[in-house]
Amino acid sequence: MLFNYTYITHDIEKLQEYLDFLFTDVWLFAEGDFDAEKLKKNQELYDIYLELDKVDFDPENAKKNEKGKSAYFFNSSIEKIYKAFADINDDTFKLELIDYYSNNNNIEEICKNPKLPVLTYDDLKFKEANLHKELKAFYGNLYGSGSPFNLADFGSLKTKLLPTHYKEFFSSNKRGKCPFCGIRDLKGIHHTKKEAYDHYIPKGNYPFNSINLKNLAPMCNDCNSSYKGTKSIIGTTTNRNKAFYPYANSHPAITDFKITIDLKSNNIQNIEPNDLVLKIECAEYDEEIEAWKRVFGIDERYKALICNESEGNVWFNMIVDGYNNAIAQGYSGSKKDFLNMKLFDTKHTPLSSYGFIKSVFLEKCDELGLF
Ligand SMILES: [Zn+2]
Incomplete structure (x- = not known):
């Protein structure tokens, strides 16, 4: 990329914090059956879980009840992933997962250091097929039109959190050009339409980072859809390479x-x-x-x-x-x-x-x- 972005902090980060809490305080210690009390150390998430639990959901009429579907999806995913963790017999792998979770979310280091071990869904499928299935179903749906985070309980990702982030982002990043090509203009604070956020490290290949703001970068449509698509900027598992980090503190002029x-x-x-x-x-x-x-x-x-x-x-x-x-x-x-x-x-x-x-x-x- 020709220049880097300035990272801005924003309320969206709380969504990643919920996920960090679920991973480090709930799923890693999974034993027996899940119950809501396991969430109590995070009062906000605990309250959301209980509220979502009250929402009616009939799987037969899922299409007519988006809210019920999202609420059910979020809560049942927490429970299913909990069970998948509880079923892991390999304690060494559980410990490795702690590093993988941290590494997969350390986008800067992934870009800088091709030797940093990262977890792919393919690796996970081979090690723990059920955990792979549940994590992919959950993380694959956290961003986009079907995300449970679009519920008002989470602050309405699509209609409030992302639009306000976008505005604040482009109030700080004013060059008006796509840094990934330098060719196309980017829609900014004077447009009513927005560019899409690209998952720089593809969310379809790597678990845990689909709502991590450091992995999300606005990009022109040519860069995002026509060229990058699901291509991996860091190469393959066996042949990794360094990559520019969109929010690097230092980038060549x-x-x-x-x-x-x-x-x-x-x-x-x-x-x-x-x-x-x-x-x-x-x-x-x-x-x-x-x-x-x-x-x-x-x-x-x-x-x-x-x-x-x-x-x-x-x-x-x-x-x-x-x-x-x-x-x-x-x-x-x-x-x-x-x-x-x-x-x-x-x-x-x-x-x-x-x-x-x-x-x-x-x-x-x-x-x-x-x-
Ligand atoms: Zn571009």
Whole structure:
């Protein structure tokens, strides 16, 4: 990614805190049958559980009773997972789960350290099939339209918590561009519509982090849906890699990314992706850059931008035609001076009008004597 986000604290975090409590204080100590008293050390969650227990639910009419369905889903999941934990006979694995829970939620360290052991659903299925089934059913439904957290009892995730978080998030993150591509604008505080939050570490592959705000990052639709999808930014279990962490305290500046373009054709008007060789380098971030390029289709998208008749072509023509126009207006500098003026603009505001890529392309055209 070209730049990082600033993390903001928000009430949504309390949902993750409920889950932390369930894991560390309830499920890990599961023995015998579950009863509501086991939740008593977390008064808020205890009260919610009792309230949800009062909601009528008839599985035959689940579609007509969304509230009942969500209430039943949340409470029965707590109970089913409790039972799955109580049935684990392997104490060593139970201890390992403590580390896995902490690691799977330490998104920063997962990105930084490919050796950090993380738990995948596939690993879990192999070790404890029933626990796998129950955890996947629960965590797979905590985010999205069917989430029990959308109930007013939890603060209405979809209609209140997420919209207020979004607004506060973009009040602090004001660049207006998607940091994962640098190409698309992001809808912010002046829009009534929102971008989707991406689960940076895919929630379908890794348990425990589906509502962890540090694993949720707003992203443009191209990055999120068209390119990233369920691709893993950290590689596979057996071949992990480092990845940029969206909320890192330190991230290279855009100007630290050394982007180079080689042109195999002088015919800019009809340039094709195969005529371009694009390289992006940044000292000590090779692995992160490879993962970023792979998951977000960066090579393809930057080349397509240059080959777009309304972009790359125009950037080129605006030097040639712009210079001729400037001369007609009385400009007395050379073409090189004119180009340097334009390059100043693109480099001065790298995120505006694709400046970070436009400047590199124009410099290459100049180097090849195409102006
Ligand atoms: Zn994007």
